[in-house]
Amino acid sequence: MQVPAPFEYERATSVDHALQLLVQLGPESRILAGGYSLLPMMKLRLATPKWLIDIDDLADELGYVEEDGEAIRIGAMTRHRDLLESPLLARLAPIFRDAELEIADPVVRNRGTIGGALCQADPSEDLSAVCTAVDAEIVVRSLEGDRILHMEDFYRGPYQTAVAPEEIVVEIRVPTRAALGSAYEKINRRVGDWAVAAAGAALTIEDGAITDAGIALVAVGAEVSSAVAREALIGQEPTEEVFEEAAAAGAAACNPITDQRGSAEYKRHAVGVLAARAMGRAAERLGAEVAP
Numbered sequence: 001m002q003v004p005a006p007f008e009y010e011r012a013t014s015v016d017h018a019l020q021l022l023v024q025l026g027p028e029s030r031i032l033a034g035g036y037s038l039l040p041m042m043k044l045r046l047a048t049p050k051w052l053i054d055i056d057d058l059a060d061e062l063g064y065v066e067e068d069g070e071a072i073r074i075g076a077m078t079r080h081r082d083l084l085e086s087p088l089l090a091r092l093a094p095i096f097r098d099a100e101l102e103i104a105d106p107v108v109r110n111r112g113t114i115g116g117a118l119c120q121a122d123p124s125e126d127l128s129a130v131c132t133a134v135d136a137e138i139v140v141r142s143l144e145g146d147r148i149l150h151m152e153d154f155y156r157g158p159y160q161t162a163v164a165p166e167e168i169v170v171e172i173r174v175p176t177r178a179a180l181g182s183a184y185e186k187i188n189r190r191v192g193d194w195a196v197a198a199a200g201a202a203l204t205i206e207d208g209a210i211t212d213a214g215i216a217l218v219a220v221g222a223e224v225s226s227a228v229a230r231e232a233l234i235g236q237e238p239t240e241e242v243f244e245e246a247a248a249a250g251a252a253a254c255n256p257i258t259d260q261r262g263s264a265e266y267k268r269h270a271v272g273v274l275a276a277r278a279m280g281r282a283a284e285r286l287g288a289e290v291a292p
């Protein structure tokens with residue numbers, strides 16, 4: 001049986017308390033949210049924190065999905081299940097529901113949090129791609145105050161983020177304008193499993209032309225944001241041909257590896273198909289006629 005290395009445990013009663021504990025206990029302390037990524041890593045001794053700071057009691061303070069002017073504010077302790085069941089997200093940012101329908105199983109979804117998922121930064125993780133596609137801002141707090149980071153600055157590569165040891169992610173802000181026309185497509189070996197490949201798309205269309213686009217490719221060795229796919233879309237009419245060309249450009253720029261989930265060749269092909277499909281569904285959600 002795999003057991004973690006010995007550790008001490010503290011339970012935070014507020015965000016401020018958690019921040020004070022992080023400073024007091026130092027860089028060998030780690031935040032524990034849902035625990036569905038951190039605890040398995042501790043059992044495998046891939047993570048050996050000396051202190052765990054459990055923020056489960058902050059679920060009320062940091063668990064919400066609210067419309068606020070031109071953005072949707074999502075608290076970092078919002079669970080996968082609440083993202084899946086949010087009528088607000090289904091209406092204004094449907095990419096979240098698309099992704100959540102395919103993330104893990106009900107047991108994991110009942111506890112796993114959006115803050116934990118983004119901070120884990122697993123290269124196969126779905127919500128990092130969702131937040132990248134919709135150009136979300138991540139609010140990171142320390143005792144000094146808040147920093148607001150776009151996903152491209154937040155995500156530093158597999159398992160790395162810009163969150164410093166004394167900081168906590170408190171909120172994710174999703175611009176409604178970007179998220180209205182959005183969709184997520186994923187291939188996994190069974191429902192709820194990690195992605196073999198996945199793609200998220202968020203389009204803004206004005207006067208029949210694409211004026212903004214966010215494309216994110218998952219589990220294929222890409223930068224999360226696919227700049228080449230985005231460039232191929234801006235200024236174009238939303239047609240199947242344009243989507244296929246943009247998706248092919250994104251797929252060509254990826255660097256997938258062959259592993260137990262599939263060959264590199266298959267993943268590259270799959271992510272191109274998924275990206276084109278996600279773009280098509282995103283456009284349809286804006287009521288756009290997508291010509292062949």
Ligand SMILES: Cc1cc2nc3c(=O)[nH]c(=O)nc-3n(C[C@H](O)[C@H](O)[C@H](O)COP(=O)(O)OP(=O)(O)OC[C@H]3O[C@@H](n4cnc5c(N)ncnc54)[C@H](O)[C@@H]3O)c2cc1C
Pocket residue numbers: 030031032033034035036037038039076077102103104105108111112113114115116117119120124125126127163167168169170192193194195
């Ligand atoms: C069987 C299984 C299947 C899964 N399938 C999928 C899947 O298909 N797709 C997918 O995307 N994910 C999947 N996951 C991962 C799941 O979504 C986790 O919930 C998620 O990765 C981590 O969220 P958590 O709240 O459990 O974080 P934790 O495990 O508690 O924390 C993860 C990391 O983030 C840090 N952290 C947590 N919250 C904060 C915060 N607010 N501020 C700063 N640091 C923080 C922790 O210190 C830790 O380093 C799966 C997990 C399991 C166990």
